Amino acid sequence: xxxxxxxxxxxxxxxxxxxxxxxxxxxxxxxxxxxxxxxxxxxxxxxxxxxxxxxxxxxxxxxxxxxxxxxxxxxxxxxxxxxxxxxxxxxxxxxxxxxxxxxxxxxxxxxxxxxxxxxxxxxxxxxxxxxxxxxxxxxxxxxxxxxxxxxxxxxxxxxxxxxxxxxxxxxxxxxxxxxxxxxxxxxxxxxxxxxxxxxxxxxxxxxxxxxxxxxxxxxxxxxxxxxxxxxxxxxxxxxxxxxxxxxxxxxxxxxxxxxxxxxxxxxxxxxxxxxxxxxxxxxxxxxxxxxxxxxxxxxxxxxxxxxxxxxxxxxxxxxxxxxxxxxxxxxxxxxxxxxxxxxx
Numbered sequence: 001x002x003x004x005x006x007x008x009x010x011x012x013x014x015x016x017x018x019x020x021x022x023x024x025x026x027x028x029x030x031x032x033x034x035x036x037x038x039x040x041x042x043x044x045x046x047x048x049x050x051x052x053x054x055x056x057x058x059x060x061x062x063x064x065x066x067x068x069x070x071x072x073x074x075x076x077x078x079x080x081x082x083x084x085x086x087x088x089x090x091x092x093x094x095x096x097x098x099x100x101x102x103x104x105x106x107x108x109x110x111x112x113x114x115x116x117x118x119x120x121x122x123x124x125x126x127x128x129x130x131x132x133x134x135x136x137x138x139x140x141x142x143x144x145x146x147x148x149x150x151x152x153x154x155x156x157x158x159x160x161x162x163x164x165x166x167x168x169x170x171x172x173x174x175x176x177x178x179x180x181x182x183x184x185x186x187x188x189x190x191x192x193x194x195x196x197x198x199x200x201x202x203x204x205x206x207x208x209x210x211x212x213x214x215x216x217x218x219x220x221x222x223x224x225x226x227x228x229x230x231x232x233x234x235x236x237x238x239x240x241x242x243x244x245x246x247x248x249x250x251x252x253x254x255x256x257x258x259x260x261x262x263x264x265x266x267x268x269x270x271x272x273x274x275x276x277x278x279x280x281x282x283x284x285x286x287x288x289x290x291x292x293x294x295x296x297x298x299x300x301x302x303x304x305x306x307x308x309x310x311x312x313x314x315x316x317x318x319x320x321x322x323x324x325x326x327x328x329x330x331x332x333x334x335x336x337x338x339x340x341x342x343x344x
Contacts, residue, residue: 008078008081013060014059020122075112087113088115102146102335103310112148131152176338177193195335212312244288283297
């Protein structure tokens with residue numbers, strides 16, 4: 001490892017940085033400035049470590065879009081001083097943060113790796129140590145010029161990752177895109193699946209210029225059109241509609257379709273993503289999908305629900321019009337989706 005390499009560790013909160021309070025036994029965050037006491041192996045990793053700790057730290061269930069932007073801003077401000085960034089984050093909403101950051105960090109040429117753990121670092125048996133050490137090693141020594149998520153021996157593209165297991169140590173997967181790397185005896189990065197390095201000369205933080213109001217709604221058998229109508233009321237600008245199979249919905253429920261048509265006619269962008277873990281939306285394949293398209297719904301192809309929501313937020317917060325948002329939602333901006341050849 002290069003002794004001149006510098007890695008910034010950003011601790012937002014989460015299980016990985018918790019330890020037992022000696023008085024109460026309750027889990028409290030430890031001081032990451034003293035991380036060498038917790039992981040003495042770091043002394044043998046010959047690169048410089050910097051630290052930034054959120055104050056207050058956040059359980060990932062309390063994450064908000066404002067925090068995504070704050071995190072992106074921290075990376076942007078420290079971009080020239082460090083060769084890579086490791087973000088320690090609670091696992092529950094890690095996939096949302098990993099999906100949001102690529103949209104706000106434009107021109108990224110350095111690795112930004114989110115990681116965490118299911119068991120705190122203070123426990124004798126834990127997954128925190130391996131996740132943290134490996135994330136730092138990848139950020140320091142391997143080509144990965146994009147936002148990634150490392151967990152359970154897999155390096156995933158951030159905007160393709162989803163949490164698939166609440167208890168297992170292999171908690172994340174990338175159902176519609178191959179892992180960027182796997183870790184066993186060796187760290188093996190598949191460069192063919194990495195994003196090409198940006199041609200930009202510098203990192204640009206895409207600061208939002210307006211507030212954005214977006215949401216998500218999951219279809220279920222017997223849903224009331226009135227319920228969806230309430231969700232679609234102003235000030236909502238965009239909705240991720242989680243549908244069945246390849247993008248299907250109830251085409252015999254005219255009240256349901258009328259609610260969607262009324263919303264899309266007044267400029268609400270409704271993006272269709274599948275409830276299935278794998279696969280892509282194909283709105284024209286069945287009549288039930290075609291009916292949604294006729295009502296003004298657009299395809300999210302193989303976007304994860306997390307990436308679709310983050311992308312909607314980014315586009316509206318950047319001030320794009322509804323028509324511009326529709327067009328960009330169906331374009332691949334940072335490796336987040338695969339557009340079928342017949343739709344490109």
